[in-house]
Amino acid sequence: MTLAVRRIVLDPAISSAILRLSAEFPDVGRRSIGLVVRTCREELRGSPTDALPELVERLARQRLHAPAL
């Protein structure tokens, strides 16, 4: 399940992850990727800032790979 979350402005953890995942998943819309990434970012709130970009990207990749239920 994905959550509708507010847009987080100027978050490198999000922008770089969206960029890379868009290239990795060309069949998925950029808007959908953005939504998954922001949801992951919100769920990982509280994680150490330095580790956040990697954590967000890995979790988002995992969710994009997962078959739709």
Place this chain on the structure above:
Amino acid sequence: MGYVDVSGIRHTLPDGRVLLDDVSFRIGEGARAALIGENGAGKTTLLRIIAGDLLPEAGAVARTGGLGVMRQFIGSVRDDTNVQRFLVDLSPPAVREAWDAVEAAELALMESDDERAQMAYAHALSHWGDVGGYEAEVTWDTVTVAALGMPYEGCKYRELSTLSGGEQKRLALEGLLRGPDEVLLLDEPDNYLDVPGKRWLEERLLETRKTVLFVSHDRELLGRVADRVVTVEGGSAWVHGGGFVSYHEARSARHERLAELRRRWDEEHQRLIDLVRTLQQQAANSPDMANRYHAMQTRLAKFEAIGPPPERPPEQKVAMRLRGGRTGVRAVIAEQLELTGLMKPFDAEIWYGDRVGVLGANGAGKSHFLRLLAGQEVAHTGGCRLGARVVPGFFAQTHAHPEWQERTPVDLLWHGEPGRPGVDRGRAMAALRRYGLADSGDQLFRTLSGGQQARFQILLLELSGATLLLLDEPTDNLDVLSAEALEEALTAFDGTVLAVTHDRWFARSFDRFLVFGADGRVYESTEPVFDETRVQRAR
């Protein structure tokens, strides 16, 4: 600031002997207390009880301010522990637990990259941040730079076994002194440290605001640092509120007072017994005396129920008889000797009867030099030979005798070895008794304390008939009394002595000194030189 409050501690050994009974003392905020006592008196056991490693049979330990513990084995770590794990283990429990959780989560991620594992990893990292893990890593960087001259990232996977004993100790001390714990328990923190290292330790302990309880046998360190002395003896502990300088006097006065109290108690006891006997006879003749007789019986019973005051602790008797024997006049001749990669070539002549202190910083090659003289394989160029009838006897620094670990002292003495004939059990026990080891004769070698192992090694030297003693830090684990006994034995020894030592007190008993300089130069000195700095080598 923290404190430690020990009250009514009792501990019994597996063989039923009471090691500690009714041990009570308090180390207040900011105190620097030395814990001293004879080898095997129970110092390390008491530290383990305070640290929470051992549960006392009775009594309790109260403490505040977080507890940092440096254990005795640090300095001789030979397993695959790396710097990172070592620093984690020295950290407060919350940091340790958070670290273990991060490691477990990382391992789980390697197995499976699913969402659950990822969330667990993120949670572990958050927790790591919450308990101050990132700040701890910053501190570790400061610690490794100070102790090893390298940033944390550059040495965190380095195995501790590749560091010298002094480097291991210094790493632990830097970690604890810069860490958050307010109470530090340090079990022989000065072992393996060279003299500049000991001086550094003294300064750091003097300037720290933490509460410190430390075990040490170094008389100089005790004299400079300790502001009170906790003595474990006679199965209990007492506190001398002054420094080590006035300690011997205070201990003698206490022993005399205890002996006097005991004498008075014995006298009063005997007087009451005599009275009971007299009244018993009188009661037999006169029924009027029966009441007085019963009253006196009750008084005696109450007196005995309270029990006698503690006895004066028995003095440890250590009698070392290092005999030696006449050898050629020139005992050791070194000609352009160079230990490969350790020092520049040097010449030296050591004469029969010389007492030579081998001094210098850690890593300068002093131990290698002794091992070479002992006939072990050490890479070298140039010449080094022993004179006529010179029989070397070697005392190893770290007691590295893996072949002894599962054997008992009696067994080792009974079997003998090349150059040292075996002796029967009676003679073995007699010899062990002289070294204060009679109770440990049938204990496995590995279970002996550091000081007991050291004394046993000296006993083997005595029995081997060595005429050249090569001693590598012999006083490191010896209690003060045993160290003094060794000094006396060396004075009486008919032969030549070479001793590597960082014990400033011990070093002053030598005639001349061979100094291994930081620049690789080896030179002679008539006075002890303790200022040689650490040898810098590419890592």
